[in-house]
Amino acid sequence: MLDRLNDRERLLVFGSGAFVALLGIYTILSLFVDLRNKLTEEIYETRSQATQLDRIIREYNYLRSLQSGGSEEDVSVMYSKLDQILVRYNLKDKVQTMKDSTTTIRKDYSKIQIDVSFRSVLLQDVIKMIYDIEKNKQVQAKVDYLTFRKPFAEKEVYDINLKVSSYSRISKGK
Structure with a gap:
């Protein structure tokens, strides 16, 4: 099939194929970068949520001790x-x-x-x-x-x- 094309048409077909291949690779790489960025954000959010949860648990235990009378009455x-x-x-x-x-x-x-x-x-x-x-x-x-x-x-x-x-x-x- 490529034998029937002249040099200019072959160059156009190979150039188009290379452009489509590069476009496909770029799309795949950008999807991976976006996924990586989302995962990084989730990790940071999870870390801050763990810190927040730890603070809330401490406050809850402290307030619970106030409500129950605490263990340090003496x-x-x-x-x-x-x-x-x-x-x-x-x-x-x-x-x-x-x-x-x-x-x-x-x-x-x-x-x-x-x-x-x-x-x-x-x-x-x-x-x-x-x-x-x-x-x-x-x-x-x-x-x-x-x-x-x-x-x-x-x-x-x-x-x-x-x-x-x-x-x-x-x-x-x-």
């Missing part, structure tokens, strides 16, 4: 759990002061707050302790306040003050 229970965490990270002997206060909020909730002052501690040890309190829920509480300062310029130790608060529902029978 200051001594909160102190003992905090002491366990302090010992775990070798912070117990670095505690300068540790004092608590209890307040009532809107006649329905009790807030127990423990103020802890550390002197000359490594910052990463305190961050690990806060992670255990906030994320791992070793204590049914939240860290409400954190300050730190570096007393010595040449050393990597800090003076740290933090406040750990626990909320619980006041029983109507009390």
Whole structure:
């Protein structure tokens, strides 16, 4: 069939065939690129959804503890759990002061707050302790306040003050 065509017609047929082939390859590649971009977007959305879900679960557990009265109704229970965490990270002997206060909020909730002052501690040890309190829920509480300062310029130790608060529902029978 190509034998009957002259040189100009053959060049036109081969050129058209090459153009159609390149157009087909371009279309297939653009479909793959679009699919890859969509999958990448889904991965990013899924990661953010996992973070969102984790935050919602933490908030739910916290609010559930408020509704049920929480597990930290007694200051001594909160102190003992905090002491366990302090010992775990070798912070117990670095505690300068540790004092608590209890307040009532809107006649329905009790807030127990423990103020802890550390002197000359490594910052990463305190961050690990806060992670255990906030994320791992070793204590049914939240860290409400954190300050730190570096007393010595040449050393990597800090003076740290933090406040750990626990909320619980006041029983109507009390």
